[in-house]
Amino acid sequence: MQIETPILLSKDERITLFWSRKERRKWFLSLLCGTCLVYATRTSVPLLMPVISKERQWSKAESGTVLSSFFWGYTLTQVASGYISDRIGGQKVMWIAALGWSLSTFFMPEIVMFLSESDSSISLIAAVRTLNGAFQGMHFPSMISLTSQRLHEPDRASFFSLLTSGSALGTLLTGSLGSYLLESYSWTIVFQVLGGLGLVWTALLSYYSLSLDGRASFNRPIAGHTLPWLALLSKPPFWSCVIGHACQNNCFFVLLSWMPTYFHETFPEIKGWLVNMVPWLTLLPCTFLGKALSEKLVKSGYSITSTRKIIETICFVTQSINLLILARVQTYQGAILCLALIIGGSGFHNNAIAVNPSDLAPKHAGSVFGLMNTVGAIPGFLGVYLAGYILHVTHSWPVVFVVTSMIDILGCVIYLSFGSGQAII
CATH class of the missing domain: 1.20.1250.20 (MFS general substrate transporter like domains)
Structure with missing residues (x-):
């Protein structure tokens, strides 16, 4: 190609x-x-x-x-x-x-x-x-x-x-x-x-x-170089990035799709605007916080690899722990707080795995990100459907949250084991 x-x-x-x-x-x-x-x-x-x-x-x-x-x-x-x-x-x-x-x-x-x-x-x-x-x-x-x-x-x-x-x-x-x-x-x-x-x-x-x-544009025949797909697909750091992205997206898409239904069934007395708006207020501040922390770690002498793993671990650990707490929470205030922290964790992901393709393939970052994001969107239909199937069979929200937490932990372990901030192609 x-x-x-x-x-x-x-x-x-x-x-x-x-x-x-x-x-x-x-x-x-x-x-x-x-x-x-x-x-x-x-x-x-x-x-x-x-x-x-x-x-x-x-x-x-x-x-x-x-x-x-x-x-x-x-x-x-x-x-x-x-x-x-x-x-x-x-x-x-x-x-x-x-x-x-x-x-x-x-x-x-x-x-x-x-x-x-x-x-x-x-x-x-x-x-x-x-x-x-x-x-x-x-x-x-x-x-x-x-x-x-x-x-x-x-x-x-x-x-x-x-x-x-x-x-x-x-x-x-x-x-x-x-x-x-x-x-x-x-x-x-x-x-x-x-x-x-x-x-x-x-x-x-x-x-x-x-x-x-x-107006002028780049839309004309030009020379190019070949992206070494086989070399890329044979590298564990690439797959750890893809799998970690997919596991985190699973959590994000499940909450994005099912959170209104969860509150409607569990806390029907709560106003819709409260539960559909408040948890999302944490995403932007956490994105900027993750960016600032990443820059501080690099300036302090941490390698890009260590920095990416630290920031992504904050994301996965925050989400996994709060998903397990959410499975046992009894009040709507506690549920909103847990969901706010889970969604805020996605802001750290945006400063770790989401930018990792630029580290792994500096000359082909766009293509690598496109492939990663395509695979990362698969949980959008598999994870969301699985959550619906679990609810249909078990009628249990805690089961959904525990399964989602386990998938997050899997992504964290894989990325910590094989992730890298160094160029691989």
Whole structure:
């Protein structure tokens, strides 16, 4: 496989290619809003699942099928959309994706009510959710492609890391606005409002994209070098990174999908906005804390390998312990605190395994991250479905939390045993 490398540009081409300061600010706000809405629409179904499943009389296994189906599509489109974005422009792929996930969200109430009359309603609704996931899976690869082409190299990492904070903002938007609309109106309104906001952003993106048409880009035939796939796949540090990422994602996706249902069934008297918003407030502070701690460890003389393992261990240990406590907690205050700490642990993961591909393959970090993130999304459908199956068979939330904790511990042991911060290819 040929991996493209940046080509040499003349001074005039660089001026035409890269965003000015004003354009950078404009695009940052636009892409941040887009990332926020991607996550807001993504978390709308978990928020509404308790109400929809009760109204439609879905079992836990059926609810798990609908929840997990999103990740089938999300897994399949990441690599391909990044490849296409590099050739036709990330803004074009992002616009197609935004139109798809916005429309499928906006019309989800009609889809659920129409398809519920069919004998194979769950399979058909799951297919629509898979399509929604496929469109959303195109967002981050196309955004990475766009920013890598329009920003100077020193600005790319900080710009993109700030954009990813939109995921926490989107989850908070669903927890606040979505919960308000659900309690004040109905579950159908939540889909229509979030989908409508997505359509407004799609129109804004189309307007901004016109300014890029005809400008210089990297989308032309260039020389490249070969990524040594066989050498990469034979290295234990690579697989420890992939497995650790998948185990942590399993915890994150299970909570993302099932947390509203857990609170609805265990503490039905609690307001939805409280449980769907408060636990997510810890993600951003913990991400910055993990970044600051990583920098301090490196400055203190710790190797990159030790630093990555320390930060990732904080993530896994925090999540594993609090999952076990959550299995025994009796009050909603204790449950919210445990979940806040578990979600906060993901912020440390973003500063360890999530950046590890840059250590392992400095010249091919994008491709290695794409592969890792594709494999890491598999727990989105397997783990979420397994949680639903466990609930269907055992009717026990503690079993779900204990199993999730054990998977976290497995990821921690593997990464501590074989993880590395040194280049392997």
